[in-house]
Each structure stands twice: as C-alpha cells, then as structure tokens.
Amino acid sequence: MARFDFQTIETAATMGGENRAEIFCDMGLMYATSRGCDIDLVQAHKWLNIAAIKGCDRAAELRADLAATMTKSDLVEALRAAREWMTVH
Numbered sequence: 454m455a456r457f458d459f460q461t462i463e464t465a466a467t468m469g470g471e472n473r474a475e476i477f478c479d480m481g482l483m484y485a486t487s488r489g490c491d492i493d494l495v496q497a498h499k500w501l502n503i504a505a506i507k508g509c510d511r512a513a514e515l516r517a518d519l520a521a522t523m524t525k526s527d528l529v530e531a532l533r534a535a536r537e538w539m540t541v542h
Contacts, residue, residue, distance in 0.1 A: 477504035478512040485519060494523055498531035503538060 481501035486491045498519050504512030520528055 473503045474509035474512065476508045477501070477507060478515070480504075481512060481515065481519075485515070494519060495527050495531045495534065498523065498528065499534040499538065500513035502531065502535040506535075506539065 475515065477500050481497045481499075481504060482488065483490060484497035486492070498516060501512045501516035503520060505516050523531070
C-alpha cells in the first residue's frame with residue numbers, strides 16, 4: 454500500500470491541475486483509513502467534502518458514508534474546516 458507524504462500531497466492539491474479533486478479525495482481517504490497518519494474523521498470529511506465540491510463523485514459518496522458515522526459536533530467542525538479552506542484557497 455502506498456504511503457502519502459502529507460506536505461507533498463497538500464502542495465500538489467493547492468497548485469492546481471485537472472486531478473485536484475482526486476488528490477483531495479485521496480487526502481480524505483488517507484485520514485479515514487490511517488494511511489501514513491492517525492485516523493481523523495473530521496479531516497477526512499473535510500477533504501472528501503472539498504473533493505466533492507471540486508467534482509469528484511466518488512468523494513461525495515464516501516463523504517455521505519463517513520458523515521453517517523460522525524457525531525453532529527464533529528460534522529459541524531468538518532464543514533467549518535472545509536468552508537475555511539475553500540475561502541483561503
């Protein structure tokens with residue numbers, strides 16, 4: 454299984470290009486499945502949400518599945534984090 458270098462993947466995601474949505478989806482999966490980092494469902498939802506907004510249908514499905522397992526407060530935190538990230542980037 455491939456490991457993700459967070460700094461490399463986030464830098465690639467913010468630089469642009471056609472595959473940004475897929476990169477964001479991969480970041481969400483990284484946090485959801487503990488690939489190279491601790492599990493963080495808030496961060497996972499944040500990145501899957503951003504990927505879905507950018508047009509990744511797979512991320513939208515994964516985001517919905519993940520949201521069903523999260524507390525309301527974690528979900529609110531994840532939505533806020535995604536909104537803040539989108540505002541800055």
